[in-house]
Amino acid sequence: METAILVQFGILLFTLGSFYVLLRFPKHALSKLRSKARHNNQANRHFIQGAQFLSRARSSGNKLTAQTLAKSAVDEADRALALEPKDAASHILKAMALCVMGRKTSALKSLDSALSSPAVKMLSDREKGDALVKRGELHLDLNRRRRVDMAVADLLEAARLSPENAKAFFLLGQCYQIKGLNEQAKASYQKALTIQPNMTEARDALAQLSS
Secondary structure, eight states: OHHHHHHHHHHHHHHHHHHHHHHOOOHHHHTTOOGGGOOOHHHHHHHHHHHHHHHHHHHOSOHHHHHHHHHHHHHHHHHHHHHOTTOHHHHHHHHHHHHHTTOHHHHHHHHHHHTSTTGGGGSOHHHHHHHHHHHHHHHHHHOHHHHHHHHHHHHHHHHHHOTTOHHHHHHHHHHHHHTTOHHHHHHHHHHHHHHOTTOHHHHHHHHHHHO
């Protein structure tokens, strides 16, 4: 019994550690991501394996190798989702792996799934906020002008749920700048810098607007 408990504890710690590399979300969110919602042990194993593949893909200096590893991460996420289709974390894992592969439209669909009911109920407000920031970023990457309003909606909600998320305010600044709302853009960049004073991108964007 004691050995089994230690094994389960080790799996939990590994899963949380994998999320740090997996999502690049703030540590406060990663420490609370609820892998415990993955009741199916086999689904949990697929998730952990996928997180390992994604970690290796992100750290690989070879583009072809990174693509192959990311594809393996997607496959493991799909296997986990076949067993636990309501698991928001596995949808997010798939989205991040698809981003590495350059398949941003498909990644957006996976984030949509993570942020839709019932999967979204597994996320805390901060976790949901972090996922919304990533979705807003994808909207901008895919088509800045046509998707900017969708990005703004996601980012405003992210800022409400997670008011200490500097990236949410930085991306909001970009959105407002695209829309020609320079004063709102400045305010958003300043808010980002208040939260994270060393955010170079926000400082440079603010300087450009103020020049």
